[in-house]
Amino acid sequence: MISLNFELISISLKVVNERSISHSNKITQPSDRHDLTARVFKLKLRKLIDLITKCKIFGNVTSWVYSIEWQKRGLQHAHISIWLENKVHPDRIDNIISAEFPDPEKDPHLFDILKKNMIHGPCGKLNPFSVCIKDGQCKCNYPRKLLDVTRSDKNGYPLYRRRSTTNGGFQTAINVKWIVPYCPLISKIMNAHINVELCSSVVAVKYILKYIHKGSDQAMFSIENKNNNEIEEYQSGRYINSNEAIWRIFGFKIHDRYPNVQHLHVHLENGQRVYFSNDNVSKKVEKPPETTLTAFFNRLFRENVIILRYPKIFYMKQFAKKFNLRKQGIRYSHEIFQSDTLGRMYTIHPSNSECFFFLRILLHNVIGPMSFGYLKTVNGITYKSYREACQQLGLLKDDKHWGDALAEANETKKSSSIRSLFSIIFTSCNPSDPKSLWEKYKKTMNYTDEIFNETLIIIEDMCLIISGKNLNQWNNSFFSNRKYIKRFRNHS
């Protein structure tokens, strides 16, 4: 993966001044015309993306994503990440990314671009009040060390070659330690600040993806408002400068990516979100709105695929909520075209109600389902819950290791300790079949048949303390009977 940070430090408005603002005698600066800087930045960003994806200057690109942010004083910049089909081999890194000056006599144009755009700081002793200084140190680790060859640090971040003059580097007024890594070809074409970094380790990829998705800076403070107006609080906490405002007014994209991702809904039967008013409530009840999931069940074209593959062949009209065959793309079969669009569902934690989690597992695995009931049916038998259907399809791990833990505890622990252990396994470890575990080990948790229900209530109380949910909320086939225990206690 290659990460790029693109900023336009300076824009010339000479042509614009002559053509459209000549009637006013004032000299217009870029800072006076945020509409123009926004348009120029957008055009340059498009050109940069085209250079990478269409001209393939790094090779074939499988996917890319960018997000745009604004610095405190309004300078917009784009974080771009690209994934290449072929890995960049270590011996190729120096060909595409450099942290050294070119020969000022052979390539004065690039040298001037770098001098203007790609020098960090000065910071540290030269400028202790630089914005990059935190706790007396430069956040970006400048000035960097001189290196004879490019290599990786312990986290997989590349340390680029920065040769001294004695080792082949060029003598310039600026020390090579202050150069921000760049791609010579991109810098020459774009004449802008474009920091290029290679990300090859998992740590680096995770950091970069977190960084580009973190969103804009926000001020953090508390507002004491008795009305608790969430909209007002959200707006008060946002930091929007004039550059960002004009970008949003124009409706330019803050974020873009390839391939496209289609968000697919996951919900229980009749569990989709419905917005209604007093006037249309009965209409909404009679005919609940379609979602991507119900549209998939009701599809006319019966293609035997899982829902995640469906957006490759079909697109959904935003308002019609109906999947339609794609009319362009790569030919899949006669009259059917395929795109690169990916279908994705939100991640659901196993503790988030068994139905959602297990329904999502089934949607990922069952080919061509036609209804919610179809998902619960395995070999002609319709099961009560999605969990049971998952079990029958062998999609869940068995609970042998949890059984072993309870059996081992039985040899050394008291019943009360085993009940605590069972409660923790039940609430925190997501066993696939807790009812079977209970049936198998209930005798280790108490000693008479009559009071198993009371044991269940004790366990349920523990589960409520640990997770705030009772047994039935964790697993709908598993519940205690509190009415019975009252009768039992009264009679005993």
Ligand SMILES: [Zn+2]
């Ligand atoms: Zn610094």
